[in-house]
Structures are given as C-alpha cells and as structure tokens.
Amino acid sequence: MNYTPNGIYTAVVTPFTAQDEFDEDAFRRVINFQIDSGIHGLLVIGGSGEFVSLTPSERQRVVEVAVDQTADRVPVLVGALAPGTREVQETARQADKAGASAVLVLPSYYIKASPQGIFEHFARVADSSSLPIVAYNNAGRTGINLDVALLEKLATISSIVSLKECERDLGVVAAKIAAVGERIAILSGDDDLGFPTFLLGSPGGIFMSANLVPALHRKLFDAVKKGDIHSAREAHYALLPLVEALYTANHPGPLKNAMDFIGYPVGAARAPLQGAETEQLELAKKALDHIAEITIRLSNS
Structure with missing residues (x-):
C-alpha cells in the first residue's frame, strides 16, 4: 500500500452515447488525451463522473475500462461515493479486483451519522x-x-493516505495541513483554490476543469514546485473564468457540453441534470481561447 496521490488528478467525466449508454470508445480517447497532456492521475466515477447516476454494473465497467486503458501509465482513483457503508465496501472491493490504485470515500451522508459513526464508516471500508x-x-x-x-x-x-479537501476557508486548510499533513496528503479539491492551496503545502489536487485544460493545470503545479510564482499566478487567473462559467448548477452537465470545444465530445449528463445555457458556453469558449494563449506562453517561458 505504498501509494500517496500527488500532483494533478483529473476528475474524469463519464461519456454517454446519444442513447444514454456508457460510451467506452469516447472514454478511452479522453483517458489517452489526459495522460498525453501530462496529468499525474485519474479519478473515475467521482462527482464529475456521475457516480450517483450510474448503475452498479455501469460503475464496475467504467472502472474496468479505465484500468485497462490507463495500463499502469498513471494511477486510477475510484469514487466510492455512496452514503451507506456496505455499498462503499462493495465498490472498494470491485475497484481492488479491477486493479485500481485507491478509492475516494465520502463520510456517510444524508443519514447524519455521529462522528464516531463516520469514523467507523471509514474503518469498515478500510x-x-x-x-x-x-x-x-x-x-x-x-x-x-x-x-x-x-x-x-x-x-x-x-x-x-490522503484527503480531497473542498474547504473554502484557507485558514482551516492550513490548520489541517499543520495537524496531519505529515501523515495524510491534503489535496486541493476546488479548482479555483489549487494555486493558494499548493502554496500552503498541498502536494496536489483533484480537479474537474482538468478535463478541458490538463496542460494548464500541470504547468501551474510545476511552476509552484519550481518557485515560479509569477507563472503560476498567471495560470491561476486564466483558469478562474473557466471555473466560474462551468462549475454551477447541473454540474457536470455544462462541463460535458464544453468538451465539444476541445474535440472530445462526451455526450450529455444524465437526468435530472441539464446542459449549459448559451451564455455559459460563450463564457467557457472565451476562457478556453485565453487559456490556449497562456499555455503557449508558459511553454515558451
């Protein structure tokens, strides 16, 4: 179990056909694009991968295809995001059997477990x-x-071994890194907070917008590691309009629509999620055009 996620992980979308079936071919293309772009790892069937909208058999197949297509080139993290302990345990066992690297586990939600119950939830999954x-x-x-x-x-x-952290208060994030950062890798879980969280000592992040701009995320991360804060800041501010345009209601519907802009169509999000509004897509396209310019500039710097 010598595994600790670090670097940039993409929370990969799950492609669907026009008939609302898992699109295996499109998924394999997206995986290759991500790896070729220098991403450090993949999260499949997470929130962006529509865990809650997939059937158990679909989840298993998505994981199997991801592990097969990745072929040990990067780690595969599997979302096990059910509220009940037994279902999470089953997802973890299936991910283990498929050859995944790790599982992403939420505290048991909706049922409002006590802190001790949450601890036991994780302990039982472990x-x-x-x-x-x-x-x-x-x-x-x-x-x-x-x-x-x-x-x-x-x-x-x-x-x-790690925590995907979506806390918006950076003071709290710093306190967590100070308290357990030597034992648990605190990863940024919000695309717009990756840059400041890296500066606090986070060793990586898991981001939805990396579906669209993996190279920019990688350049931002590498710039921080090299101490090139000017370039990292430039990448950060280029990223913000894209995140603002897409990470709204109906996520990952708008994100999946925007995948058309980069030549990797993945179909629509499943009901009840809706697609992007026209204005959202216009803002996303403008942001992507600007990011393309920034990425080239950073590559030449």
Missing part, C-alpha cells in the same frame, strides 16, 4: 479491501465536515 483510501471532505454536498479533530482521528486508520 477493512473491506487492501486499497488505500482518499477521504473526501465536501460539506457543501454532504452536510458533514471532516474537521481537524475528526481528521486527526481518521489519521489513525493506516489505509487513509
């Missing part, structure tokens, strides 16, 4: 497979916050 666990703190989605006290307790579970 006991169910040999895969490392990336805990996922996303209180905006779950209503449950993995605060410093609970995170320190979770750090005693040896299988938990």
